[in-house]
Amino acid sequence: MTRNFTIRIPATSANIGPGFDVVGLSLSLYLTLSVTVPIAPNDAPYQPPTLTYTGEGADEVPLDPYKNLTTRVALYVLRCNHIPYFPSHLVLHAANEIPFGRGLGSSGAAVIAGILLGNELGNLQLPTERLLDFALMVERHPDNVTAALIGGFVGSYLKELDDEATEAASVPLSEVLPEYPPDAGADWGLKPPVPPLGIGHYVRFGWAESIKAVAIIPRFELSTARAREVLPTQYSRKDLVFNLQRLAVLTIALAQTPPDPGLIYEAMKDRVHQPYRKGLIPGLPEVTSCITPATHPGLLGICLSGAGPTILALATGGFEAIAEDARAIFREKGVEIDWKVLEVVGGSTLEHQQQIERKNKS
Numbered sequence: 001m002t003r004n005f006t007i008r009i010p011a012t013s014a015n016i017g018p019g020f021d022v023v024g025l026s027l028s029l030y031l032t033l034s035v036t037v038p039i040a041p042n043d044a045p046y047q048p049p050t051l052t053y054t055g056e057g058a059d060e061v062p063l064d065p066y067k068n069l070t071t072r073v074a075l076y077v078l079r080c081n082h083i084p085y086f087p088s089h090l091v092l093h094a095a096n097e098i099p100f101g102r103g104l105g106s107s108g109a110a111v112i113a114g115i116l117l118g119n120e121l122g123n124l125q126l127p128t129e130r131l132l133d134f135a136l137m138v139e140r141h142p143d144n145v146t147a148a149l150i151g152g153f154v155g156s157y158l159k160e161l162d163d164e165a166t167e168a169a170s171v172p173l174s175e176v177l178p179e180y181p182p183d184a185g186a187d188w189g190l191k192p193p194v195p196p197l198g199i200g201h202y203v204r205f206g207w208a209e210s211i212k213a214v215a216i217i218p219r220f221e222l223s224t225a226r227a228r229e230v231l232p233t234q235y236s237r238k239d240l241v242f243n244l245q246r247l248a249v250l251t252i253a254l255a256q257t258p259p260d261p262g263l264i265y266e267a268m269k270d271r272v273h274q275p276y277r278k279g280l281i282p283g284l285p286e287v288t289s290c291i292t293p294a295t296h297p298g299l300l301g302i303c304l305s306g307a308g309p310t311i312l313a314l315a316t317g318g319f320e321a322i323a324e325d326a327r328a329i330f331r332e333k334g335v336e337i338d339w340k341v342l343e344v345v346g347g348s349t350l351e352h353q354q355q356i357e358r359k360n361k362s
Contacts, residue, residue, distance in 0.1 A: 001039040004353035007116045008032050010151065010345050011098040012105030013213065013312050014143035017268030017303040018243040018250065023155045023205075024105075024147030025312075027213055028343040029097040031109040033070065033117060036091040046088045055096035057106070069107065070094065072177045073114025074121065077134055080194045083122045090121075101221030103306030108144030111135055112348055115149075120350060132202070133195040138177060142200045144306065151347025153254060156202035206255025211300065213342045214313040216287070216326045218335050222280055227307035230276045239271040246270075259316060261293035261300045268301030268314070281309045282333035287326050296322050 011029035015021070049065040065071035065086065075086065094113075098106045115134050119126050126134075128149065135145040142156035250267040253260060278284045284304065291313065293299045298318030305312040313322050323339035330337050 003037040009109040012147040013305040018246040024143040026151045038089045049090040057100040069110045070114040074118035077118025103310040105144040112148045136199045137195040153205040216311040218309040224307040264300040283330040
């Protein structure tokens, strides 16, 4: 006897211009985790999980379940709920479409996959708000993980907490996700720091169905840590007001039908992170300034996706012209790109084998 289920997590794009660390989109590239839980006899010797991986990042992802991000997060959730180890003989396969280090939420997807895996393996039935608490203990920024979990166009913030909860939320990541030894058993790491209640809060904004996302993906990686290093520690009032004004407009404008390119293009401009990251991404200033609604009918707005280097163009048409002209600009800088037209999609899903079979028959 076995229990089978599948977890599916979308890619995400954060910031969307002026919404630095605030808003995110879920996009139609997926990390899919297929899980088999055998019902082993009680007297069978314990066997650690087996993990396989295909797709983006397959040559660099650790397959040791005590080193892999998704399975370490799952074990963290289990141990916070007094379940000391994975079920014996657990079999996992990850199929990934989300490029690594490109600003499309690959690490956020891996974290949410681990949260849902731990919740399901432990039969914990945690509500969405509690799942987000666990995610934020690991990821520490709400935009990507909230969009991956909830789906659509999402705004989020971290709540100011009392002293005890603030102390828990500031626990170093190395204590939340330690390097578990391969032989970690029931007596190892039993007391991880449990997330306080109500770390993150969110709202899902409207989204016009006609708007697609053109992901223009340079063929090099850029770590979030490096992209954050170039940001200043202080901003002028003028620059903060610039972003706040545009974000307030953008959250409404992207839900209107038909979308207004004149309104959206200006509302997707930013002075908080993109100007400081242009030195890390050759071609970024030229792409975001030369490709406009006036030059490319169908374009609504263009921005850096997350920490980059992917550039996200929101559009209702003219997708190929937008992408190919961006390719020409990047090529002048010695950078090759790939591009994809993506839908804005719903959030993470978990389906049991019976649900999948019924869906296939219908």
